[in-house]
Amino acid sequence: xxxxxxxxxxxxxxxxxxxxxxxxxxxxxxxxxHAQTNIQWDHEADFVSIGAGVSGLAAxxxxxxxxxxVILVDENFDIGGHGMVSGGVVHLGGGTxxxxxxxxxxxxxxxYQDWIRPDHPLARYNDRDIVRAxxxxxxxxxxxxxxxxxxxxxxQMVGPQMASTVPRQxxxxxxxxxxxxxxxxxxxxxxxxxxxxxxxARENGAEILLEHRMTRIIRENPTSGRVLGIEVEHExxxxxxxxxxxxxxxxxxxxxxxxxRRMFDPRLTEEYAVAGDPYSRKSAxxxxxxMALGASLWGTSAQTNEAERVLQKARHIGAKxxxxxxxxxxxxxxxxxxxxxxxxxxxxNNAILVTMEGRRFYDETVNSYDxxxxxxxxxxxxxxRNGGGPIWAIFDxxxxxxxxxxxxxxxxxxxxxxxxxxxxxxxxxxxxxxFQVKPMESSVLEATVxxxxxxxxxxxxxxxxxxxxxPKIATPPFYAAWSTPLVHDSYTGLRTNASAQVMDLQGxxxxxxYCAGESQGGFNQHGLGRSVVFGxxxxxxxxxxxxx
Ligand SMILES: Cc1cc2nc3c(=O)[nH]c(=O)nc-3n(C[C@H](O)[C@H](O)[C@H](O)COP(=O)(O)OP(=O)(O)OC[C@H]3O[C@@H](n4cnc5c(N)ncnc54)[C@H](O)[C@@H]3O)c2cc1C
Numbered sequence: 001x002x003x004x005x006x007x008x009x010x011x012x013x014x015x016x017x018x019x020x021x022x023x024x025x026x027x028x029x030x031x032x033x034h035a036q037t038n039i040q041w042d043h044e045a046d047f048v049s050i051g052a053g054v055s056g057l058a059a060x061x062x063x064x065x066x067x068x069x070v071i072l073v074d075e076n077f078d079i080g081g082h083g084m085v086s087g088g089v090v091h092l093g094g095g096t097x098x099x100x101x102x103x104x105x106x107x108x109x110x111x112y113q114d115w116i117r118p119d120h121p122l123a124r125y126n127d128r129d130i131v132r133a134x135x136x137x138x139x140x141x142x143x144x145x146x147x148x149x150x151x152x153x154x155x156q157m158v159g160p161q162m163a164s165t166v167p168r169q170x171x172x173x174x175x176x177x178x179x180x181x182x183x184x185x186x187x188x189x190x191x192x193x194x195x196x197x198x199x200x201a202r203e204n205g206a207e208i209l210l211e212h213r214m215t216r217i218i219r220e221n222p223t224s225g226r227v228l229g230i231e232v233e234h235e236x237x238x239x240x241x242x243x244x245x246x247x248x249x250x251x252x253x254x255x256x257x258x259x260x261r262r263m264f265d266p267r268l269t270e271e272y273a274v275a276g277d278p279y280s281r282k283s284a285x286x287x288x289x290x291m292a293l294g295a296s297l298w299g300t301s302a303q304t305n306e307a308e309r310v311l312q313k314a315r316h317i318g319a320k321x322x323x324x325x326x327x328x329x330x331x332x333x334x335x336x337x338x339x340x341x342x343x344x345x346x347x348x349n350n351a352i353l354v355t356m357e358g359r360r361f362y363d364e365t366v367n368s369y370d371x372x373x374x375x376x377x378x379x380x381x382x383x384x385r386n387g388g389g390p391i392w393a394i395f396d397x398x399x400x401x402x403x404x405x406x407x408x409x410x411x412x413x414x415x416x417x418x419x420x421x422x423x424x425x426x427x428x429x430x431x432x433x434x435f436q437v438k439p440m441e442s443s444v445l446e447a448t449v450x451x452x453x454x455x456x457x458x459x460x461x462x463x464x465x466x467x468x469x470x471p472k473i474a475t476p477p478f479y480a481a482w483s484t485p486l487v488h489d490s491y492t493g494l495r496t497n498a499s500a501q502v503m504d505l506q507g508x509x510x511x512x513x514y515c516a517g518e519s520q521g522g523f524n525q526h527g528l529g530r531s532v533v534f535g536x537x538x539x540x541x542x543x544x545x546x547x548x
Contacts, residue, residue: 047248061197104167255274290515452472496516
């Protein structure tokens with residue numbers, strides 16, 4: 001246990017400044033409104049990361065190499081965050097050794113220009129200072145990952161994708177799973193990134209405190225002075241952890257916090273699960289704790305659905321967590337939470353998609369923003385005007401045969417996410433789900449299927465123009481499989497400067513507070529690249545800055 005010390009916090013300052021910022025105790029993270037005059041530190045280090053995911057681990061390795069001692073806390077049972085379950089496709093260019101190997105000409109300047117392009121929705125809303133820092137640090141960060149043990153499939157590059165005009169993505173090699181300490185839980189390529197950084201961080205002396213949940217960030221005075229440390233909950237106890245040089249918010253964004261995500265799009269109500277669930281949460285805890293200190297959000301227009309779609313069509317159906325590139329398997333150690341692999345490789349000619357009322361809403365074969373907007377639209381239920389409610393795939397026995405599916409556990413989750421019956425009317429009656437706020441009427445689903453079958457006979461979908469031919473839904477048993485879209489990235493978050501220091505509503509740096517990864521605002525790029533770059537910047541800056 002580290003030595004104890006005390007720091008003063010003024011309750012009067014705290015209450016005055018939070019009120020001025022329009023923040024009340026009711027809106028704060030748990031514990032934010034507590035007055036404290038003496039702080040007993042249970043652990044201390046130069047640098048503390050809240051979150052041991054991609055940006056937290058990158059920051060830890062970076063801080064350690066610049067001489068700082070490091071503690072990472074994570075609420076999860078294991079490290080890695082969404083990086084662990086990610087596809088491991090890392091977006092870093094600007095003239096890397098791998099780009100040169102493939103004859104790709106790139107530079108920091110070209111990368112910068114790509115990511116501020118006014119003609120691209122992923123680029124036009126970005127903060128130019130953030131992108132400049134990102135561009136300048138891209139190639140050095142890629143080489144730094146290799147130096148720190150991250151292995152890539154260097155024989156193949158991905159792209160150009162998103163706003164990039166040349167290929168800049170390389171896949172990491174999945175962690176080999178040989179060493180018991182680092183046994184990957186869900187085995188995904190992203191494990192190669194986070195396990196390698198974890199290994200390096202541990203070798204260099206980082207302390208990783210799992211199942212420690214940050215509940216508060218502690219600052220000298222609520223909207224003035226340095227950030228001193230954090231409060232965490234662990235096994236029912238509250239502990240204080242001091243970060244002498246700095247504290248990093250690396251909590252992965254906000255998408256699991258329904259109230260928070262609805263600030264940017266009111267349609268994103270509770271029925272939409274999050275890509276990466278249920279491994280770890282994009283809790284918004286970091287953003288909320290920082291906002292309670294007066295921190296600003298930034299680049300909120302980057303969260304718009306017009307860009308890289310924030311919502312994504314379900315790919316594996318009949319279970320809750322059917323996100324596109326993440327196909328959970330029954331041998332996962334967290335399968336008790338997942339409860340169904342999902343029926344996959346859906347040929348949408350074999351099924352219709354209906355709302356919770358039992359009505360079709362779009363051509364099922366389409367995967368576009370307009371499809372998702374239709375899924376999220378108001379379907380006439382006076383009790384639920386925001387969010388489209390559950391979306392169900394309806395199909396028959398013949399479809400199951402054509403697809404080669406086994407419509408039973410572990411592939412489907414009959415506890416609220418998959419139903420079967422001998423008639424369409426009975427199928428509608430059986431549907432019960434935590435987000436199905438009203439029952440599906442048998443008569444509505446019967447009429448929907450009957451009308452669709454006339455379109456199948458005629459070879460023309462008069463309602464939504466689904467390309468013909470498509471078979472009828474006519475052979476029992478009939479099935480209803482959960483097919484509700486899922487939320488993906490957080491593209492907005494806390495305002496930082498180019499050194500990843502969090503800034504307040506007056507545009508001033510909050511000394512000692514950093515943010516990286518999906519909790520950082522102002523830069524609309526998917527995933528790992530920006531998380532690693534700004535984690536590395538934050539760890540280095542904190543280590544070199546020293547405490548005030
Ligand atoms: C299925 C999937 C596939 C993906 N594939 C790719 C890909 O191929 N390429 C790409 O570039 N990106 C990909 N991504 C995105 C990428 O994984 C994320 O953008 C990246 O992990 C974000 O890093 P982060 O550090 O912000 O958050 P994370 O890596 O998610 O880490 C956040 C950590 O904070 C912890 N935490 C949250 N709240 C608290 C709290 N209160 N106290 C303590 N700890 C807390 C969490 O448990 C978690 O471990 C994918 C994501 C998913 C879900």
